[in-house]
Amino acid sequence: MSGEYQLVLMIAAMHLLGLVGVAVLLYIALRHDSGYDRRPGESGDDGWGNEPRRPPEPSGRPWGGVPLPDAEQARLRVRDHRKLPDLLPGRERRPAREPAPVPHRTPVGT
Secondary structure: OOHHHHHHHHHHHHHHHHHHHHHHHHHHHHOOOOOOOOOOOOOOOOOOOOOOOOOOOOOOOOOOOOOOOOOOOOOOOOOOOOOHHHHOOOOOOOOOOOOOOOOOOOOOOO
16 A cells, blocks of 8 residues: 555544544434433423422532631622722831931041
């Protein structure tokens, strides 16, 4: 086999593999079974009648819980139209620097 013939054969095989993959995905997506089992006493009607909906059954997971040990409260809360810079206290100004000492020169040799 020549190199060109092998290349064409490899490209055709990859396209065929892709088409098989698309066909499998379409079959899974479009099959009639909806994926969940009905309860034995349930009718096939999905409930478009006059009966009110039943509340969802409670889950086994706990709600909320204690805060994490490293959680800290925010310094402030923004609950109205004011902006964050309006709520923060003003920063303290740095103190003015003292002037650098002037070196005192002593005459040499007198």
